[in-house]
Amino acid sequence: MSGRAAAASRAAEEGSHAVGGTVGSLLITGISTLVTNDPQLGEGPLGLITDAAVVVSGEEIAWVGPASRAPAADRMYDADGRALLPGFVDSHAHLVFAGDRTAEFDARMRGLPYTAGGIRTTVAATRAASDEELSAGVARLVGEALRQGTTVIECKSGYGLTVEDEARLLRIAGEHTDEVTYLGAHVVPAEQDPDAYVELVTGAMLDACAPHARWVDVFCERGAFDGDQARAVLESGIKRGLVPRIHANQLTHGPGVQLAVQLGAASADHCTHLTDADVDALASGVTVATLLPGAEFSTRAPYPDARRLLDAGVTVALSTDCNPGSSFTTSMPFCVALAVREMGMTPDEAVGAATLGGARALRRDDVGRIVVGARADLMLLDAPSHVHLAYRPGVPLISAVWQRGRQVVS
Ligand SMILES: [Zn+2]
Numbered sequence: 001m002s003g004r005a006a007a008a009s010r011a012a013e014e015g016s017h018a019v020g021g022t023v024g025s026l027l028i029t030g031i032s033t034l035v036t037n038d039p040q041l042g043e044g045p046l047g048l049i050t051d052a053a054v055v056v057s058g059e060e061i062a063w064v065g066p067a068s069r070a071p072a073a074d075r076m077y078d079a080d081g082r083a084l085l086p087g088f089v090d091s092h093a094h095l096v097f098a099g100d101r102t103a104e105f106d107a108r109m110r111g112l113p114y115t116a117g118g119i120r121t122t123v124a125a126t127r128a129a130s131d132e133e134l135s136a137g138v139a140r141l142v143g144e145a146l147r148q149g150t151t152v153i154e155c156k157s158g159y160g161l162t163v164e165d166e167a168r169l170l171r172i173a174g175e176h177t178d179e180v181t182y183l184g185a186h187v188v189p190a191e192q193d194p195d196a197y198v199e200l201v202t203g204a205m206l207d208a209c210a211p212h213a214r215w216v217d218v219f220c221e222r223g224a225f226d227g228d229q230a231r232a233v234l235e236s237g238i239k240r241g242l243v244p245r246i247h248a249n250q251l252t253h254g255p256g257v258q259l260a261v262q263l264g265a266a267s268a269d270h271c272t273h274l275t276d277a278d279v280d281a282l283a284s285g286v287t288v289a290t291l292l293p294g295a296e297f298s299t300r301a302p303y304p305d306a307r308r309l310l311d312a313g314v315t316v317a318l319s320t321d322c323n324p325g326s327s328f329t330t331s332m333p334f335c336v337a338l339a340v341r342e343m344g345m346t347p348d349e350a351v352g353a354a355t356l357g358g359a360r361a362l363r364r365d366d367v368g369r370i371v372v373g374a375r376a377d378l379m380l381l382d383a384p385s386h387v388h389l390a391y392r393p394g395v396p397l398i399s400a401v402w403q404r405g406r407q408v409v410s
């Protein structure tokens with residue numbers, strides 16, 4: 001065991017005495033690079049502080065600054081020259097499902113034609129699964145994400161597509177996260193007329209689902225829901241107190257981004273095919289552009305142009321789009337690496353988009369930053385700098401995670 005690994009292991013053991021306890025304060029010191037995401041606190045847009053310390057009190061950050069000025073605390077954790085970041089905020093995931101689509105991915109990678117039957121396979125398997133099976137599946141994926149540094153994850157319905165099953169999926173999602181999204185308008189189910197289905201999604205299904213969700217979403221795409229249908233879905237959700245977000249411009253140029261900006265949606269997700277007018281609209285509105293490079297990776301499709309959006313002044317978030325069909329990854333570090341290698345983002349921009357960007361896409365100011373009063377969601381990298389997330393792709397660099405001040409990964 002290397003000196004660092006031994007120290008990490010000792011620190012983990014020391015920390016383990018405190019697992020479950022958020023009483024008292026914890027001083028994390030010996031931080032080589034601290035990413036605060038507050039330019040007022042440190043260098044550059046990420047607010048970087050070198051040789052830093054952080055004090056956690058209960059569930060919150062109580063102090064941030066140079067280690068030389070750190071106050072005393074009840075307990076101490078030596079970061080031993082490693083980098084500390086806010087936990088990742090994954091603002092786009094589809095985690096409540098059953099079934100397996102390995103063969104479909106394998107066929108796609110062998111160049112066989114893609115058939116649209118995939119999502120129906122998942123819907124059929126999901127409808128047939130028990131609540132316990134579905135909840136266990138979500139728990140497994142949330143745990144997998146947590147071990148990779150994700151401390152907030154959004155979760156959508158969309159594989160039930162009946163009144164009962166969509167409400168059931170939302171209730172199950174709500175057992176695992178506060179960020180629950182009603183996506184009855186994922187696709188039109190095989191057995192139904194599109195207009196009748198939109199009526200259901202904006203009527204009886206919304207009635208059953210609104211109490212269990214914070215957000216309303218729609219897949220606005222050729223073959224799914226057109227601009228008018230997407231508007232009807234989002235406006236009906238808004239009337240019921242849900243906040244809109246949208247799957248927009250993934251496979252083709254479409255009306256989704258413009259609709260998102262007009263409705264003041266929190267986020268337009270995918271943004272792969274954009275006109276100049278779409279980019280201008282995003283730059284002038286309040287809507288975050290959430291990019292999901294796992295989807296392009298897993299379907300061998302062209303990546304969205306993050307550079308173009310950033311240069312126009314658009315707020316960009318990065319998320320996994322974790323789902324069994326087009327992006328079966330929970331790894332935010334993987335998305336950061338893809339964004340840097342394939343989408344023209346700098347490592348700083350990608351790390352910011354995967355943390356603070358995700359928080360903005362979920363309209364949260366209590367997560368995504370390491371500032372006094374924020375929720376103590378932290379990840380320690382087994383590396384001296386956040387740049388290693390892109391520089392060392394595929395390497396399990398997350399060596400400790402705290403969520404609400406409690407160490408959950410060590
Ligand atoms: Zn999605």
